[in-house]
Amino acid sequence: MLGPQGSGKGTQAERLCAFFGAPHIEIGEMIRAEIAAGTELGHDLQRYNDRGELVPDAIVLGAVKPLVAQARSWILDGFPRTMAQAETLDALLTGENADLDGVIGLEAPDDVLIARLAGRRYSEATGKLYHLTANPPPPDDPGPFVQRADDTPENIKRRLQIYHTETEPLMTYYAERGLLHRVNAAASVDDVYGAILTALLAID
Ligand code: AMP
Numbered sequence: 001m002l003g004p005q006g007s008g009k010g011t012q013a014e015r016l017c018a019f020f021g022a023p024h025i026e027i028g029e030m031i032r033a034e035i036a037a038g039t040e041l042g043h044d045l046q047r048y049n050d051r052g053e054l055v056p057d058a059i060v061l062g063a064v065k066p067l068v069a070q071a072r073s074w075i076l077d078g079f080p081r082t083m084a085q086a087e088t089l090d091a092l093l094t095g096e097n098a099d100l101d102g103v104i105g106l107e108a109p110d111d112v113l114i115a116r117l118a119g120r121r122y123s124e125a126t127g128k129l130y131h132l133t134a135n136p137p138p139p140d141d142p143g144p145f146v147q148r149a150d151d152t153p154e155n156i157k158r159r160l161q162i163y164h165t166e167t168e169p170l171m172t173y174y175a176e177r178g179l180l181h182r183v184n185a186a187a188s189v190d191d192v193y194g195a196i197l198t199a200l201l202a203i204d
Pocket residue numbers: 005027028029031048049052053054055056057060077078079080081082085150159
């Protein structure tokens with residue numbers, strides 16, 4: 001799943017994983033869990049996270065490689081985010097005689113994303129992300145619901161800038177290989193999900 005912050009990667013990936021019965025590999029969540037555990041690595045990661053910057057490729061790749069190698073199918077959410085990560089993923093898959101089935105490219109204008117991120121809330125109990133109006137927490141999630149530390153206006157701006165320079169070029173990279181399915185992420189959660197499912201189910 002490719003897409004900027006606030007495009008709904010996590011929300012959509014969760015639904016898709018339930019539908020396809022595939023594991024959800026979510027790097028941002030792994031990073032937040034490490035920070036919450038208070039490990040030495042978590043301490044280092046917090047510095048990047050709090051500034052809204054990407055974690056160095058070597059750390060991310062070390063965490064992702066075994067997960068990708070472990071299962072035959074998965075939904076990758078928030079990875080790859082740099083060309084180096086995409087190239088390493090390709091090398092890893094080639095080594096396993098595997099390939100990506102498809103890449104979903106979620107697209108929405110920055111002003112829509114900024115408005116969405118402002119209403120985003122994180123459950124301290126379950127680690128799940130919700131939106132106050134578009135995707136409110138279900139009754140079985142006790143919360144409390146807090147704003148993510150990296151969802152400050154200043155960080156949001158920086159993260160979107162980094163997205164445009166570091167990650168957006170991957171859309172072209174996958175489009176050139178015929179793998180990219182662009183989806184309008186400014187639509188409702190249900191409509192975005194419908195568009196993604198239609199694209200994925202049409203793949204041979
Ligand atoms: P997310 O929940 O996907 O918005 O990720 C939260 C934070 O984790 C990002 O702002 C980065 O600091 C870090 N992160 C997540 N995925 C990656 C990645 N593929 N490469 C580098 N840093 C990442």
